[in-house]
Amino acid sequence: TQSFSILASAKAVPKKVVTNQDLTALMPTSDDWITQRTGIRQRHVATTETTTSLAAAVAKKLLRQSQVAATAIDLIVVATMSPDYLTPATATQVQAAIGADNAVAFDINAACAGFVYGMQVVNCHLQPGQTAMLIGSETLSRLVDWHDRRTAVLFGDGAGGLLITRPAESSGQWLGSHYATFGAAGHYLTAGQLPNQHPWATATDSTQWPFKMNGRRVYDFATKQVPISIQAALTDAQLTTTDIKGFILHQANARIIKQVGDQLQLTTDQLPMNIADYGNTAAASEPILLAEQLARGTYQPGDKLVFTGFGGGLSVGTAIVTL
Ligand code: ACO
Numbered sequence: 001t002q003s004f005s006i007l008a009s010a011k012a013v014p015k016k017v018v019t020n021q022d023l024t025a026l027m028p029t030s031d032d033w034i035t036q037r038t039g040i041r042q043r044h045v046a047t048t049e050t051t052t053s054l055a056a057a058v059a060k061k062l063l064r065q066s067q068v069a070a071t072a073i074d075l076i077v078v079a080t081m082s083p084d085y086l087t088p089a090t091a092t093q094v095q096a097a098i099g100a101d102n103a104v105a106f107d108i109n110a111a112c113a114g115f116v117y118g119m120q121v122v123n124c125h126l127q128p129g130q131t132a133m134l135i136g137s138e139t140l141s142r143l144v145d146w147h148d149r150r151t152a153v154l155f156g157d158g159a160g161g162l163l164i165t166r167p168a169e170s171s172g173q174w175l176g177s178h179y180a181t182f183g184a185a186g187h188y189l190t191a192g193q194l195p196n197q198h199p200w201a202t203a204t205d206s207t208q209w210p211f212k213m214n215g216r217r218v219y220d221f222a223t224k225q226v227p228i229s230i231q232a233a234l235t236d237a238q239l240t241t242t243d244i245k246g247f248i249l250h251q252a253n254a255r256i257i258k259q260v261g262d263q264l265q266l267t268t269d270q271l272p273m274n275i276a277d278y279g280n281t282a283a284a285s286e287p288i289l290l291a292e293q294l295a296r297g298t299y300q301p302g303d304k305l306v307f308t309g310f311g312g313g314l315s316v317g318t319a320i321v322t323l
Pocket residue numbers: 028029030033034037038111112113149150151153189213214215216218219252253280282310311312313
């Protein structure tokens with residue numbers, strides 16, 4: 001095992017809250033349908049905030065909490081599928097916002113699995129003695145067709161992140177992982193398609209900007225592949241489910257999470273959920289959930305945690321660490 005020490009954990013969400021009831025003004029839906037099928041009651045929507053400003057707010061909280069100087073940060077990775085710009089990458093603007101002049105910064109995109117993929121990227125990059133910031137930040141509200149009830153009710157905006165170090169001596173450890181990608185099923189969940197716009201483009205623009213999703217296929221994918229990924233990571237770490245204090249699962253749908261919990265025979269204490277308050281925030285969902293749980297004192301140093309992300313790609317990933 002390698003040391004992987006979580007020094008701080010923070011979240012930032014937009015001020016505006018949109019309830020299920022609010023959505024009934026925009027599309028034919030109901031609070032009952034959304035609550036029963038997804039577990040979502042409200043979501044935050046960025047009106048003045050951006051993916052960059054939410055990520056920078058998280059970065060500032062991480063520095064304040066840990067008392068680490070910005071110049072001591074070696075690496076900033078932002079996981080996002082909804083960046084403000086294709087270039088510069090969000091992480092570079094976080095670097096500028098906090099004055100982390102010595103950090104290398106770049107974004108990664110693995111959709112809703114982005115944060116857990118980012119954990120692996122940080123784990124691979126960190127040299128002994130180095131410190132990294134990993135932030136998931138999304139404004140999915142700009143990828144949503146606000147009149148399409150099949151997708152609009154699901155998503156929310158927000159950001160969360162971790163400050164991670166690799167000291168010679170620490171209780172925090174990277175225990176095991178598993179990652180898998182199913183690109184042939186990628187068309188079941190798409191968003192943000194860009195048109196050919198050069199003078200020689202011949203095809204008429206039929207690109208699809210907002211989310212397009214086969215919800216049933218994504219549901220089946222998640223309930224099948226998430227337990228497989230968790231089992232594979234547990235095997236990699238030579239652990240069983242009872243060794244794990246908390247399963248920090250991507251918050252896509254309460255029914256998916258409960259079904260995964262049933263399959264793995266997890267207790268409700270092992271399976272924290274906050275989807276009711278935020279909806280699906282893609283790469284931001286696991287760090288928002290962890291920040292809330294750590295602020296409540298749910299987990300202590302030495303506790304083992306499983307992080308699992310799944311979604312667009314289609315992709316799935318699991319990382320297991322000790323706090
Ligand atoms: N309000 C009211 N009715 C609705 C709504 C709504 N918001 N949305 C769909 N319906 C209707 C449908 O039109 C359908 O009506 P019909 O039978 O008359 O055609 C009926 O409700 C049932 O629709 P289904 O799609 O079969 O409902 P299902 O039980 O599959 O739930 C859901 C849909 C919630 C989307 C589910 O499939 C799901 O959660 N899938 C996973 C999606 C997901 O997690 N995606 C994100 C992955 S993460 C990422 O990478 C971004």
